[in-house]
Structure formats: C-alpha cells, structure tokens
Amino acid sequence: MKTTLSIIKADIGAIGGHLCPSKAVLERVRQYVAAKSKGLVIDSYTTYTGDDIAILMSHQRGANNPEIHSLAWEAFRQGTEVAKGEGLYGAGQDLLKDSFSGNIRGLGPAVAELEFEERPNEPFLLFAADKTEPGAYNLPLYLGFADPMYCPGLMLSPSMAKGFQFIIMDVNYTEGDKVIELNAPEDLYNLAALLRDNHRFVVESIHSRATGEPCVACSTTRLHNIAGKYVGKDDPVMLVRTQAQFPATGEVIAPFALAHYVAGDCRGSHNVALMPVKHASPVAYFDGPALVSCLSFCVHNGKLTEAVDVFDHPFWDLIRQKASEKTLEIRRQGFSGRAMVGIEELEYGGITERLEHLESQFSIRKPPTAKSKR
Ligand code: F6R
Ligand code: MG
Ligand code: MG
Numbered sequence: 293m294k295t296t297l298s299i300i301k302a303d304i305g306a307i308g309g310h311l312c313p314s315k316a317v318l319e320r321v322r323q324y325v326a327a328k329s330k331g332l333v334i335d336s337y338t339t340y341t342g343d344d345i346a347i348l349m350s351h352q353r354g355a356n357n358p359e360i361h362s363l364a365w366e367a368f369r370q371g372t373e374v375a376k377g378e379g380l381y382g383a384g385q386d387l388l389k390d391s392f393s394g395n396i397r398g399l400g401p402a403v404a405e406l407e408f409e410e411r412p413n414e415p416f417l418l419f420a421a422d423k424t425e426p427g428a429y430n431l432p433l434y435l436g437f438a439d440p441m442y443c444p445g446l447m448l449s450p451s452m453a454k455g456f457q458f459i460i461m462d463v464n465y466t467e468g469d470k471v472i473e474l475n476a477p478e479d480l481y482n483l484a485a486l487l488r489d490n491h492r493f494v495v496e497s498i499h500s501r502a503t504g505e506p507c508v509a510c511s512t513t514r515l516h517n518i519a520g521k522y523v524g525k526d527d528p529v530m531l532v533r534t535q536a537q538f539p540a541t542g543e544v545i546a547p548f549a550l551a552h553y554v555a556g557d558c559r560g561s562h563n564v565a566l567m568p569v570k571h572a573s574p575v576a577y578f579d580g581p582a583l584v585s586c587l588s589f590c591v592h593n594g595k596l597t598e599a600v601d602v603f604d605h606p607f608w609d610l611i612r613q614k615a616s617e618k619t620l621e622i623r624r625q626g627f628s629g630r631a632m633v634g635i636e637e638l639e640y641g642g643i644t645e646r647l648e649h650l651e652s653q654f655s656i657r658k659p660p661t662a663k664s665k666r
Pocket of ligand 1: 557562
C-alpha cells in the first residue's frame with residue numbers, strides 16, 4: 293500500500309497585521325485535524341511559518357483525495373472562526389470560496405502531495421515559505437537536482453546518474469494546468485530558460501529518471517488568478533524525499549545558503565533575499581523578509597518521527613546575517629528599478645491607476661520646424 297504525504301496550507305488570519313497566527317487559532321486547527329483523523333489520517337503535524345498555517349498529513353488515500361482535502365478545508369474554517377472571534381487581521385484570508393467541492397485546489401489554500409511506495413528508511417523535508425511566490429524554489433531545485441556544483445551525488449552516486457525529470461507549470465495560464473516535462477541533464481539550458489522566470493514558470497514536481505519515483509512536490513497556487521485581485525503572496529509549501537536514489541538532505545538544503553533574491557516582502561511587490569529561518573518564525577522586517585523554514589522527518593508505515601528543525605543551527609545564523617545585509621542593501625534604493633517587481637507583477641492596483649491617470653497628461657512634442665533650424 294502506498295503512503296501519501298499531503299501538505300495543505302493557508303493564511304487564515306494573523307496578529308499585528310500579517311505576522312503570525314495566534315496560539316488559539318493554531319490550536320483549533322491542530323485539534324480539529326487530530327479529532328477527525330480516525331480511520332483517515334495515519335499521522336499529522338500542524339505548524340506555521342509567518343502568517344501561514346500548514347497541515348501535514350500522512351495517509352493511504354492518494355493525492356487529491358476529497359476526504360483529506362475536506363478535512364484540511366474544515367480545519368481552516370474552524371480556525372477562521374477563532375480568528376474572527378479574536379479579531380485577527382485578515383481572518384479567513386485564503387479561503388476564497390464559500391463552499392468545498394471535492395478538491396481544495398482552486399479554493400485558496402496551497403497544496404503539495406507525494407504518493408510513493410515507502411522505502412525501508414524514508415527521510416523527507418517539509419519547506420514552508422512566507423511573503424514570497426512559488427517560483428522562489430526554482431533556483432534551489434535546479435541547483436539541488438541538476439547541478440553537480442551543488443549536488444555532488446549527480447557525479448558520485450550511480451543511482452542518481454540518470455538525472456531527474458522536472459515538471460514545470462506555466463502559472464499564468466488559467467484555463468487549466470499547462471505543464472512541460474524536461475529532463476536533466478539533457479535539457480539543462482531549456483530548464484534554465486524557463487526557471488529564470490520565477491513569476492511564470494514554477495517547478496511542480498521532480499521525479500527520478502532511474503525509477504520514475506516522485507521526490508519533489510511544490511504548491512503552484514496563484515492566489516490572484518483565483519480571486520481576480522491581490523489577496524496576499526502565494527507563500528509556497530514543498531515536500532522533498534531525500535537520500536539514497538535522491539539528493540541527500542545536505543544537497544537539497546545547500547542552495548538555500550545563497551539567500552537568493554526573490555519577489556515578495558512588503559505588499560508582495562519587492563525583491564529581497566530569501567532568509568532560511570527557524571521553525572515557527574514570525575514576520576519581522578518590512579512585512580518580511582521573504583522567509584523559508586525547513587523541517588525534516590522520517591515516515592515509517594505512515595507514522596512520522598519527531599521533526600528536526602533544519603535551519604536551527606549556528607551555520608544558518610551566518611546566512612541569516614547575509615540575507616539581512618542583502619535585503620537592507622537593495623531596500624536602500626526604495627522604489628527604484630530592481631528593488632521593486634515589474635509592473636505586471638505588482639500587487640495592489642495603485643501604480644497602474646496612477647499611470648492610467650497620468651497618460652492623459654502626456655503630450656507628444658512636435659519636432660523642431662526647418663525655420664527654427666540654422
Ligand atoms: C501580506 C503582505 C503585507 C501586506 C501589507 C498591507 O502578505 O505582503 O505586506 O500587503 O501589510 O496589508 P493590507 O493591504 O492587508 O493592509
Ligand atoms: Mg496574511
Ligand atoms: Mg503569508
């Protein structure tokens with residue numbers, strides 16, 4: 293029987309603006325999942341990063357299972373009632389539809405699911421990011437699964453020698469799932485050409501080419517495609533199986549030491565360094581910085597071990613320092629150039645409205661006449 297890991301996350305309200313959920317909201321979600329799990333979920337773990345609550349569930353019902361999705365949806369609805377009662381900011385923010393219709397995709401919450409035959413030892417990582425977009429994982433995944441500069445296992449381990457297949461989604465397409473399958477290493481330049489554009493092309497999943505097994509699943513939700521307007525950044529979650537025929541945990545997390553620039557932060561409209569943070573970190577600077585947490589587990593017969601907080605180590609203090617410096621440096625230039633995202637990615641309509649208004653005040657200057665020339 294295959295094991296499925298489902299991670300489902302939503303922002304259902306936060307303290308102090310968009311900082312972090314209250315203890316009572318988190319507890320309500322946790323209790324609801326625990327109370328309704330019997331016969332459905334083998335194990336679960338509920339946590340938060342920034343203002344997003346993530347529910348991890350292990351079960352045997354496969355991906356896109358209505359009962360599993362409904363459980364998460366109902367837990368978020370219950371949490372929203374507590375958030376409303378406490379007067380939290382943005383209560384129920386990511387629950388964009390009124391009713392559940394069999395699958396939580398397209399209703400607001402973000403989902404990533406991996407279904408697999410358990411290995412005797414099954415380590416995996418759960419990433420949760422806040423104040424950024426799904427494409428924030430593009431570069432770390434490219435480096436961790438396709439570049440021997442970061443992933444020596446591609447050279448050293450015979451079980452990884454065939455490389456990995458990337459499935460990439462064009463998230464601007466809203467009529468359905470528009471995806472492409474590319475193989476590393478043959479398609480490296482095509483991969484790079486797509487993955488450079490974090491706003492539009494997003495890694496949805498990665499599979500071993502040796503065995504066909506899935507090893508990465510990322511959420512690809514674009515909230516503004518669902519709501520038709522800005523309702524917060526997409527704040528992606530990701531599951532990664534590691535070790536043996538997959539990159540080692542160390543190879544998967546190594547690229548996060550770059551603290552690369554991603555879109556997000558205040559009003560979802562800036563470019564800042566992605567900071568690897570400790571588990572359950574709130575938001576701190578400029579409605580950010582864009583942050584990512586990583587918990588590691590093993591799963592055995594569907595049972596989860598305790599979680600280990602990967603970025604809670606002195607090594608990552610240095611990276612946090614670097615990320616702060618990179619973010620402060622680009623923030624020094626305020627609205628200018630690359631400090632903000634391009635016009636097509638701006639959250640909030642204010643600048644577009646201004647530009648439309650100013651358009652009527654522009655005039656086309658006439659070229660000088662021959663008479664005025666000497
Ligand atoms: C939230 C975010 C924040 C908000 C900002 C204004 O994810 O990125 O920067 O955009 O705090 O929030 P509102 O529009 O709710 O007042
Ligand atoms: Mg929020
Ligand atoms: Mg958030």
